[in-house]
Each structure stands twice: as structure tokens, then as C-alpha cells.
Amino acid sequence: MDFSYPPEVEQFRKELLDWLSANLTEDVVSAGRTRGREPHAFEILRQWDAAVADAGWGAVSWPREYGGRGATVLEQLAYAEETTRMRVPVPLNVIGINNIAPAIMQYGTEAQRREFLPRMVRADDIWCQGMSEPDAGSDLASLRTRATRDGNDFVVNGQKIWTSLGHRADWCQLYVRTEPDVPKHKGITCLIVDMASPGIEVRPLVTLNGAADFAEVFFNDVRVSADAVLGPLNGGWQVATTTLSHERAGAARLYAQLQLQLQDLVTDLAEHEVHGITVLSNPSTLRRLGEIAVRIDYLELLCKRSISATLHGGDALGSASLAKSVWAEAGQDLASLAYDLLGPGQTTGRWTDQRLSSRSLTIAGGTTQINKGITAVRVLGLPRP
Template sequence: MDVIDRDERFRAEIRGWLEENLAGRFAALKGLGGSGREHEAFEERLEWNRHMAAAGWTCVAWPVEFGGRGLSLDQQVIFHEEYARAGAPARVNHLGEELLGPTLMALGTPEQQARFLPKIVAVEELWCQGYSEPGAGSDLSAVSTRAVRDGDEWVIDGQKVWTSLAQQADWCFVVARTEEGSVRHRGLSYLLVPMHQPGIEVRPILQLTGTSEFNEVFFTGARTSADLVVGGEGNGWATAMATLGFERGVSTLAQQIGFRRELDAVIERARHTGAIDDPLLRDRLVAAHHELEIIRLHALRTLGGEQGLQASVTKLLWARWHRALGELAMDVAGPTALTVSEPPYGLDALQSLFLFSRADTIYGGSDEIQRNVIAERVLGLPKEARA
């Protein structure tokens, strides 16, 4: 069987499974979830994800020895394309499946892999990411959360912010300073911390959309086992950068599923309102379509390679595109964009898109940081003056 025939057989397999299973009690989940909409039918989407796991459709890119399907890059693309075509809901275990899991496979100990990877595959444990802090957003090396060794445990004190899905997570991968007196990139460690314990408080952050996808997380004497350091004590910076590389790699294909749905919704609204007959708006819709295709092609072109600097290019591309799509959505909606669908603050999908996308050029590494990375490390320009 040649590669093309194999891939087409795989496409037929996943398409058929989705058609058969995204029905009945799961049919109502189509199109739900995604950035800024993680609150939508969370428990039902969790049930859907566990249904997928039982059929072997989670962690499909992982090697077979770790519980995955070992799909080729081409097959991973096909999987995401068919998942999007079926209108399947956003998955709830993104942080475990596409960030922590690959990090553990690359840098974790055999004991860590055996403990955590099967639970991720089965969607039995959900994860959140403890990176950003009030004084260390895009500059991860400035973290001040500390972890002190106490016998067979680490004791953690500090605060994280903008922690997605902390309210649902069972575990958090936390970058903390484990070397007294260390500064910047040195003395950091990457700890795996259980969320359900007295020393952790999660405070939801109310967003412009009226929802609370993000949270503040306070660690006050929180504890985790001494052996739950990934990549070795003091090597937290390198481990965290490895995780970010996975975040901006193949996983961006899943992100584009939501982007395509949102663009289609904007186009449909333009047809409904007649805005599509405005030549200026029509040109912007066409440009948005072409730009999203360029982002997709860039992602495909860089799959399987070293992300590193490519990750900064990717982040700049999608963040600016998505923010511009939110602005285009409001122009398409016209005066109705200024009114809520129901009191006191019922937003429609396009209003939520606009409000949430305002943050895209900030979170996950601000545009300013990404430009500095490209300027200094690719173009060789002088470094920005720092106080």
C-alpha cells in the first residue's frame, strides 16, 4: 500500500467514526468550545473526549509505546481537517495532550511517564500551565514563585496568573525558583503539582466576555513530591522552552479549526445582513480567507522541524490575524454589534470573538517579545535596552 492510499484510508476511517459517533447525545456539542468559549458544555465535552479515548482517538500523534497511534505528520493534518469538517467540539485536554505529554516523553523520567501519560490518554486527569505571574508575563525568566525542598517534598509559595482552565484542572506544571538567590534563567525548576490540596486557591478572572477562562492561582505552602521535577532540578528554563515549542508546533493546527469556524461565521453573517455586498467589506473577507490559508500553509511547512524562532513567526501571524478578524466581525455586524442579545450581558458569538481577541497579541508571548526574538536572534540586530 503506498503512502497516498494509506492516508486516504485513514481519512475515511476518522471521517466515518466522527459521522457515526458525533450523533445522539453528542450531536448538540458541534461547534462548542474554543478560545474564549471554554465554559461551553464543559462536562459534556469532557464526556465526549473520554468517549474518543475509549475508541483510541486521543493523543493520536503520540508514539504507540506511550498509548498513541503514532500518526505521521500527514495523518495528523488529516485528523485535524476531518475533526474540523465534522464540526466536533473543542477538546478539553489540550494542555495535557499537546503540551505536557510531549514534554514528558522528551524529558520526563520513566516513572513520570508511567504515572502521568496513561491518565492523559484516557482523559482522566486534566492539566493547567503555571507560567505567567503578575510581574512576569511574557518575561518568564522573571518568575518569583519559589519552591523549597522539605524532605521528600517541595513546598511552593507564590502566585500565577492567566492560568487557563485552572478551575477544572487536576494538575499544574509550574515553573518555580528552586535555587535561593538565583536570577533570570538560572535556578528555575519545572514542577508537577496536584491542584486539589489545601495550599492552592484558584480565583477566576472575569473577562470582557463575561466568562472566566483565565484564573489567578495562589500557592501557599502547597506541596508536591520531590521526584516530580521534569528535566532535572535547575533546568526549568530549558524544559519550559521545550513545552512552548510543542505549544506552537502541530497543536496550532487544532487552533486553526476554531479560526476557520469563526471566519465562516463572519462570512455567513455578512451574507445575512447584506454586508457582503459592500466592496470594501468583501475585500476584507477575501483577504482574511487568504491570510488564514497562508497561516495554515506556514504551519504545515514548519511541521516536524525545530520550532524555536519559527514559533515567534507563527505567534505573530495568528495573533494579529485573529484580532483583525474580531474587528472585521464588528464591522460586518454593523450597529447591532453595540447591543446585547439578552440582558444583562448576553453576547453573541461575534461579540465574544471581538472582545476575547483583543488579548491575542498579549498572551502566550506578546507581539513585542516575538519581534525582539526575531530581530535579535534572526536578523542580528542590537538588543533592546533593558533597565
């Protein structure tokens, strides 16, 4: 792996840090800690996203013609490291920017690109992604939401669940079944749906930590213009697996995020005592902290191997999948350790929230089981199941 940064990348880093130093406020950082769950905090983040986009820092990996900087992989790496270390909130439209936008860039009409992308990066419009269903989570090809052609429209009926920001979204990248009599991967179409359309019902879902970051969405005879198809008809699987992902160094956020969390935990433990004894003087505590620190170092190595593969034309998917699994399990163990050391009497605060929300880490963004399957095939060379 070669991660020496050329002068132009260091200049890129300096420009970013100068802008953040002049513009990032504690109000923005505070709003980002809760992902803007309160209405006031949500509006702070929306205004922040607009300011970041207007300054050209909203989606640095995007091509310049769509409001990005066309950043190189090493510039993306520097961006991910510095924004994480400075606790810059992730964009409200993070799924849109990283997942939906690349599909629009590749498959959308020029009119769709010009209409949707600038408003997405500024958070003028909030986007959600209609993939998971009650019986189709990691197995997207099993989705049942139907879209039947009726003249110039599709009529959509079905249900989506665990839709991030579904209750706040203006638009949805929706995956539907348009051809039931073909192999399940081949009868899926992607639609761009206005969430204000008649027949859409959205119900927020309250998770274990008391937050409502997700929603279930019901479609009851929702009419969607045939012009709203993204990509080829019955080619939705191809759209869903688009890996144009201009965000090719986002893996850096995984290890940088855990490094910050471990640093925060050590700071919080510095003055914490149990029965008059400082927690950090306990050899067992130091051993457990050290074990997690080593795992985070290992995660950084995995992430950089994945980025290095991207730089040198190798296969980044296997190491990226393994890195995601390591990140999820280390994040859960870190949250559990924090809760153990600070005591179960701590019923409020960031570590209680982290302890509860961390349970989703081995599910969100690809389950551990799916990622282990990818690792088995792509890294270990085992036969496909």
C-alpha cells in the first residue's frame, strides 16, 4: 500500500481544513450528534448542507458538472479523514449522495440530472431509498411491491420498511416488480417517485434507542408517470447494483469514526471512579481498551487495502466487505465496553444511545452474513453457495 500524499492532495486538505475552521460551528456539530432528530436540529443540518454545497464541499467525489470537485481517490481519502476527525455531520442525504446520485448520473436523463442532483446535495430535497420490504431485506430480488402499467403511468401497490428518512423525504428511489413471470432478478424496475403523490402513507418507526430515523411506507394505487423510470424497464437490478460510486474512499470513515469514539471513551473514563478507584488504573480495563485499539488499527489496514486496490486496479469488494464486518463488530464491542465501565445507572447520554443503536451495525449497510459470504468467495476463493 502506498498512501504518500502528493502536494496537490495536501493543498486540497489545507483548503478543506481552512474552510471548516472558518465555518463549522458547535451548533452544527451538536445537531449532527443526533442526526437532526429534533426539528430545529434538522433545519440546522439542512442549512449546513446548503452552505457546504455552495462552497463546493458537498460531494467532492462527484464530477464538476454536477456540483462536485471530481476528487481523486487520495483526495477523497483526505476528505473522509479530516471531516470525520472534525466531527462534521454526514449529509442528510448521505444515502442519496453515495447511492442514488451515481445511479442518476449513469442512467438518468439530462433533465433528471439537472433537476435532482443540485437540490439533493444542498438538501433542498430529502431523498429516501425504497428497497427493503418485510420479506425482502438483504435479498432484494425477493421484493413484491408491484408496478402495473396503465396507459402513460405505472400503478404501484406494496410496502417498504426500514426506509431511512422516509417520513421526511420529498423523493424516493423506488424498486418495484414490473414483470412477475421472469427470474426474480430480471423483473425489477427503478422509479423516481414524488413522496407527495396521492396514495402514499408513511409511518415513522421508533427504534430501540427511541429515535425515529426510519419509516415504513405503503403504496396504495399510487400513479407514477412512465417517464419516471430510472434506467431500463425491468433493469432495476442493474441500477441497484451500480457501483459507479464516485465515493471510493468512504471506507476511511469506518476506522476514523471508531478512533474518535475510543478517544471519547478514554476521555470520559479519565475521571470516572468505582468504589474510589479510578477505572483507568484497572489492568483489566486497560487490556480491554487495548484490544479494541488493536482491532481499530487492523480495521484501518483493511480499509486502506481496499482503497489501495481501487488505486491499483485490484478487487476492492472483498476487503471492503470484510472491513464492514470488522467495523460493525468492533463498534458493538466498543459501545458495550463503554456501557459496562460507566455503569448501567447511566440512563442518558451518548454511550447509552450508542449501546442501543450499535445493535443495528451488523445489519445496516449489508448484514454480517452477506458480507461473510462475499469475503468467502472474493477473499478466500471458496465456491459460491
